Amino acid sequence: MLGEYRIEGRRAVEIAASVERGVGSGDLEPGQPLPPMRELADRLEVNPNTVAAAYRTLRERGVIETAGRRGSRVRAKPATTGREDIRVEVPDGVRDVADGNPDPALLPSLAEAFAAAAERSDRDPVMYGEAAVEPELERLARADLVADGVPDGPVVVTSGSLDAIERVLSAHLKPGDAVAVEDPGWGSLLDLAPALGLRTVGVGVDEEGPRPDDVRRALEAGARALIVTDRAQNPTGAAVSATRARALRSVLEEHPHALLIEDDHGHRIVDLPLHPLAGVTHSWAFVRSAAKAYGPDLRLAVLTGDPVTVDRVHGRQRLGPGWVSRLLQKAVVHLWTSGAVDVGAVAAAYGRRRDALIDALKERGVEAQGRSGMNVWIPVPDETGGVARLLHSGWAVAPGARFRMSAPPGIRITVSTLTPDDIEPLADAVASAVAPAPARRYV
Numbered sequence: 043m044l045g046e047y048r049i050e051g052r053r054a055v056e057i058a059a060s061v062e063r064g065v066g067s068g069d070l071e072p073g074q075p076l077p078p079m080r081e082l083a084d085r086l087e088v089n090p091n092t093v094a095a096a097y098r099t100l101r102e103r104g105v106i107e108t109a110g111r112r113g114s115r116v117r118a119k120p121a122t123t124g125r126e127d128i129r130v131e132v133p134d135g136v137r138d139v140a141d142g143n144p145d146p147a148l149l150p151s152l153a154e155a156f157a158a159a160a161e162r163s164d165r166d167p168v169m170y171g172e173a174a175v176e177p178e179l180e181r182l183a184r185a186d187l188v189a190d191g192v193p194d195g196p197v198v199v200t201s202g203s204l205d206a207i208e209r210v211l212s213a214h215l216k217p218g219d220a221v222a223v224e225d226p227g228w229g230s231l232l233d234l235a236p237a238l239g240l241r242t243v244g245v246g247v248d249e250e251g252p253r254p255d256d257v258r259r260a261l262e263a264g265a266r267a268l269i270v271t272d273r274a275q276n277p278t279g280a281a282v283s284a285t286r287a288r289a290l291r292s293v294l295e296e297h298p299h300a301l302l303i304e305d306d307h308g309h310r311i312v313d314l315p316l317h318p319l320a321g322v323t324h325s326w327a328f329v330r331s332a333a334k335a336y337g338p339d340l341r342l343a344v345l346t347g348d349p350v351t352v353d354r355v356h357g358r359q360r361l362g363p364g365w366v367s368r369l370l371q372k373a374v375v376h377l378w379t380s381g382a383v384d385v386g387a388v389a390a391a392y393g394r395r396r397d398a399l400i401d402a403l404k405e406r407g408v409e410a411q412g413r414s415g416m417n418v419w420i421p422v423p424d425e426t427g428g429v430a431r432l433l434h435s436g437w438a439v440a441p442g443a444r445f446r447m448s449a450p451p452g453i454r455i456t457v458s459t460l461t462p463d464d465i466e467p468l469a470d471a472v473a474s475a476v477a478p479a480p481a482r483r484y485v
């Protein structure tokens with residue numbers, strides 16, 4: 043059943059760790075059955091309850107699944123494998139349009155901001171026991187949120203959007219709970235939920251955001267949380283429109299006890315208006331990261347929400363890292379107040395590149411999606427073949443498998459560094475790569 047791999051251990055934690063090592067190394071493959079609990083207990087000379095506890099831990103961590111009498115098996119996409127590993131190695135001479143990074147030329151210089159922050163910190167150093175949030179950052183963030191229609195709520199700072207989302211999910215849900223997520227959606231989030239022991243329920247996405255009927259079905263089926271990307275959704279570029287926001291709010295009004303998490307992924311790189319959903323449900327959280335507009339290494343996000351949610355996040359944070367560096371917070375304040383990023387210019391630059399590629403693909407009969415942000419999503423009939431053919435043509439694109447659960451195949455192209463001269467050759471290569479293979483005739 044397990045080939046050459048031998049599960050080891052005398053305690054539940056050791057047995058679970060042994061299985062995870064096998065999954066991580068590839069010795070235990072997705073879908074591979076595990077021994078019945080009594081059989082493994084006899085082999086390891088332990089109590090069957092010990093194996094049962096190990097299997098329960100593995101289920102909660104999203105590593106295995108159990109189907110009644112059919113027993114337990116490694117999940118088809120276990121959390122330990124990581125979607126980030128689904129990528130294309132970019133050889134020399136191949137253009138990388140797969141990485142999802144912003145254009146370095148559109149990022150501000152950080153030297154002045156950190157010098158100013160360091161000078162302020164030298165004059166008034168932050169010590170243990172002081173506030174976790176820089177007062178000026180809180181004031182500026184709160185003013186921005188109010189201007190965008192986000193309900194009033196306390197503010198906490200986290201180490202990026204994913205850190206915020208993980209803390210909110212952990213504050214409200216328990217292993218085995220279901221969470222509705224966008225499909226296709228952010229690969230890291232699709233890995234995070236199973237790693238927390240949560241079950242993911244996919245909801246379809248079009249250019250205006252999550253489809254309301256899919257959200258309703260997920261919540262009616264028992265999903266306890268919904269995660270929505272408001273703007274610049276990764277990988278499709280979707281942005282929640284005013285009409286879609288009204289429809290989604292109507293659905294959420296039917297489920298006031300659901301946890302709503304919104305990620306404004308396009309903050310300060312998108313000029314489309316925000317249409318928040320927050321405030322309809324009792325428990326909600328809204329997060330904005332500094333990464334896309336100011337640089338991925340700025341691991342800082344602002345989180346607001348209902349008082350209970352924010353208090354739980356802040357309380358748990360105090361028992362871990364304590365706070366996000368106030369020095370980093372001061373630097374972000376300087377970037378915000380100095381006008382280091384021209385939001386209109388950045389949004390227009392990405393918009394020109396997206397629109398040019400989408401228009402060129404349309405001329406070639408290829409459907410593509412990208413309403414906001416820096417990514418274009420292209421449905422394809424053969425994902426693996428399309429990626430391989432594009433690589434052969436000199437373009438490395440992101441496989442859709444990094445972002446999908448049950449959504450149809452696709453590829454993601456990051457337009458951040460495309461020049462006008464790139465558009466036609468790239469469109470030609472995509473059109474050739476995704477075209478149906480000609481039928482073979484045998485005589």
